[in-house]
């Protein structure tokens with residue numbers, strides 16, 4: 001467990017107010033890190049994540065901090081306000097998870113469309129690399145989205161898979177066929193880069209004290225918005241009301257399902273690389289479905 005005085009010093013330096021932690025309660029539920037809710041003597045409540053082997057993922061917490069800052073600055077959808085991060089930990093505003101309001105699905109759909117609309121720009125990527133889960137996620141910017149997707153998303157995951165002792169695996173040849181056809185599959189519609197949460201599965205979205213949406217644990221970059229929906233579709237949890245509300249604000253272009261499958265594949269490959277063969281069949285099925 002992380003040293004309390006180290007946390008207190010960091011919080012005091014970041015906020016300008018002396019920090020004395022009076023309670024630290026372990027918070028289960030995350031897939032990667034150790035998490036705590038911290039109570040301070042002056043009544044402040046923070047959420048803190050640490051990792052026993054944080055040095056294996058250099059910059060993981062600092063990049064999360066920067067993504068929370070970027071998302072928060074849009075004032076379109078609630079994210080926990082970050083307080084301080086360094087190599088070993090991140091501290092952020094804590095929220096209390098409540099029952100979702102009856103229109104939580106519509107709200108999150110509308111708010112995500114608002115986030116995407118408010119952040120339109122020309123360059124895909126981000127000025128720093130980050131992680132998707134614990135996998136490094138390269139973000140060096142490009143103006144060509146298809147090239148970005150091929151070189152910064154699809155190919156690195158395939159290379160990771162190959163390097164894991166799978167060089168002759170049929171999945172690699174199949175992914176190669178997809179890679180060759182990406183220009184045609186992703187060409188239209190030409191859409192701008194928008195700020196993505198980047199890892200928006202249902203476990204990274206909740207209802208706050210007001211029952212309204214809050215999203216956290218981002219892997220942000222600027223990408224086409226259909227890539228956000230690729231992750232949202234992987235495990236479900238966002239339903240037709242969410243997508244309808246999104247489309248009322250900013251409708252998706254025709255024939256988006258095939259492109260969304262391309263984007264979902266990135267996360268399926270990442271799960272294959274992180275968690276093993278259980279995801280193999282879905283990767284194969286997704287590529288076959290696209291081709």
Ligand code: ADP
Pocket residue numbers: 027028029030031032033034035047049080092093094095096097203204216217
């Ligand atoms: P990990 O990086 O390990 O996946 P998460 O960031 O997803 O961890 O957080 C783990 C769990 O803690 C979440 O599923 C959520 O329930 C809760 N949580 C996340 N952020 C906060 C926060 N700011 N305040 C309170 N609880 C939080």
